[in-house]
Amino acid sequence: MISILETCNFARLFICIKMIKRISFLIIYFSFTFLFAQQSQKEYPRDYFGSPLDIPLSYAGNFCELRGNHFHAGLDIKTDGKQGQNVYATADGYISCIRVSTYGYGKVIYIDHPNGYTTVYAHLQKFAPEIEKYVKENQYKAEKYEIELQPKPTDFVVKKGDLIALSGNTGGSAGPHVHYEIRDTHTQNAYNPFLFGYPCDDDISPLVFKVIAYPLEDTSAIEGKQTKKELYLAKEKTAYHTAKIYAQGKIGLGIQAIDKMTGTYNTYGIYKVTMSVNGSPKLSYTFDELVSGEDPYLNTFIDYPLFTKVGSRIQLLYKEPYNKLSIYSLAQDNGVIDIEEGFTYLIEIEVEDFNHNKATITIPIEGKKEAITERNLENKGIPLVANRDNMYKTDQASVFFPENTFFHDTFIEVQQKGDTLSVNAPIQPLQKQYNVVFNATKYTSEELPYVCIASVRGKKAKKYYQNTYRKGNILTSRVKTLGKFVLTTDKQAPTVKALNFSKAKNNIAKLDKLKVSVTDNFSGIGKYTATINGKWVLMEYEHKENLLFFTLADKYFTEEEEYLFELTVADKVGNQTTLSIPLVYKP
Ligand SMILES: [Zn+2]
Structure with missing residues (x-):
């Protein structure tokens, strides 16, 4: 190589440039390989995070298993089939977020740790006393059950092993467990918790x-x-x-x-x-x-x-x-x-x-080249270009696809037959929601408030309520699946029934909760408000049990006073039922 560099005539210069190119290619290649290797061998601290439970860890679900519309972002840790297991902070840090929702994660705590990770504990039954008090104060202030709170870093400082909650089954959980995640605090990317040394007892092949x-x-x-x-x-x-x-x-x-x-x-x-x-x-x-x-x-x-x-x-x-x-x-x-x-x-x-x-x-x-005997004949309808807005109109309805609703160009067929609007394309996932719009001119002004959009699915053509937004006659739904849609009415109010108290049995001294069952025939439970003597009280909603409950310890009751409990429950179309029961407190 030295001799080539020493005697650089034209031909050799060419070889020389080729060599330099090759060397720089190799340098670039190796630095890329190095970067890539670094990236793929990211160091995860293996002894930093402890166990969120004090029972042996066993899992009902693992990281990235495929779920409804998402990759499972953590571990589902079993809680011996019951609620109320102690849940602990898995490392030092502070509570950065607390959320209460009827669906999804239910009651959830996020802890930020000084090493740049956030741990997540979901489907909790209740929070540790100090946190529970803080959450309820805020729920009463906002007069809402569903709430998201971001405490200051100094509000709830936790040490590894501190009790933060009791395990539960709240939100979209299908049985008692703790959903546990480890995320990057900055990006919110979730990591496989097994990378952090959580035990994984597995000698069975996939x-x-x-x-x-x-x-x-x-x-x-x-x-x-x-x-x-x-x-x-x-x-x-x-x-x-x-x-x-x-x-x-x-x-x-x-x-x-x-x-x-x-x-x-x-x-x-x-x-x-x-x-x-x-x-x-x-x-x-x-x-x-x-x-x-x-x-x-x-x-x-x-x-x-x-x-x-x-x-x-x-x-x-x-x-x-x-x-x-x-x-x-x-x-x-x-x-x-x-x-x-x-x-x-x-x-x-x-x-x-x-x-x-x-x-x-x-x-x-x-x-092997053979004559192709069966061809895909999926492409019915007219071509649709995915990366622009697309709108289709029929007599009484329209469909609006914002740009990139579809992942790729496709074919589409939008038809209205009677009350039914069909939106057909080859079966494919959608990237985002699109609008289905109906002009409900055939309904009278008395009927109009009860009219809503439903999707029609399955062999029995069952109707499913779609969240409907209304502006006069114009009803809009935002949906994420193709298929059939129809206008329908819902005039039936929710059924509301007190379970452990009544007008005849209204002494609450021996109860810890007021329980009310709530069900709806079609559109589902929308808003609800409970008051005692006109003042808002917190009722928690456990949708899987059709249950609303008020914890009596949240309010101070005396023997002298009389109380009127009132609960109004509306379905998603707005039909409402009110339950009104006078209560006494006689220990
Ligand atoms: Zn989970």
Whole structure:
């Protein structure tokens, strides 16, 4: 090399430049590799966070398992099937946020820690006494049950192991447990808690249930057909394989896989998937980190049409260009496999759990050009360009798609037949909500307040209430699924029934709560207000039990006074019922 640099005639200069280019390429390459390696080997403190519970940790759900419309952002920690377990701060810090909501996380605490992480404790039954007092004071001040509070960093300083709450089942929880997350305080990205040293007792390999092959272009096919094909899967211990398939053109693969853990009956999400073609890695993703705001891409990560039909989730091993998920460490050609005639391909897929238990799938493919016998005939309607606003009108209705409601250009068909508005397109996930607008001219002014928009779904064409906004005759709903919509009326007020007190049994001295059952026939429970002697009192709403309850210890009662309890409950259309019961306090 030195001699080349010493004697630089023209030809050698050329070689010289080539060498320098090569060297700088290598420098750039290595610094990128170094950066990449640094990024993927991010250091997580493994002994910093303790346990949020004082019982052995066992999980009902793990990080990034696939849920309704989101990746599960934490661990669901079992609480021995009951509520009321002590919940502790897992490290020193301060409470930065407290929220109470009927749905979602229910009662939740966020603690910010000095090392830049935030821990989240959700579905709580109640907060520790000092926090509970602070929350209730604020609920009474705002006269609201649902509330979000951001205490000052000095208000609730906690030490590792401090009691912060009792575990519960509030919000969208389907059984008693603590939902626990570790996030980056700044970005709010959630991390896999197992990275921080939480025990993960798992020596069972993931299970694979399905492998599906997808032809991705007009010229591609699986076994001569342009429709997706489920491949027959044979299993030997943890090794799965399919029979050889014939294919042509660009194809993709998808798998349905879950994990099991030792000593539990639950199923969990898998941790890592790697796919290679003829020995060279093609696509890989790992659930270490969930970037805040990426949940809408979940439906681009799964076979969404199949999910809407049968409810099972196939994870796609190819990436649509509009899928912006950050979970991929490798996505060569977006995971798309180009099958050429006369060539053979061995696809190997490795499915891993956090403890590196593995299942492998091998799929032999032979490239073979055949006449395509079955074509996708999904594209009915008129073309729609995704990256601009689109509006469609019928006689009495209209549909407005703001730009990028759809992930990609598609075909759309908007029709009105009688009262029913159909919004049809090939089945696909939507990126955001769009507006369905009805002009309710055929209703009288007396009827109009009870009119609302419903979606019509299922074989029995059942109607489901859609939140309806009204401006005179114009009713609007913001929806996130395609399909049928119709105008309907809801004139029936909620049913409200006192459960443990009545006009005849109105001595509250021996009760700790006033319990009222609330149900609605159609639109669902909207607003409710409870007062005692005209003053607002806090009633908590447990929607899964159709229960409103007032904790009597929240108010001071005396023998001398008389009390009038009044509760008004409205459904979402505005029909309301009032319950009014005089109370006495005679110990
Ligand atoms: Zn959870």
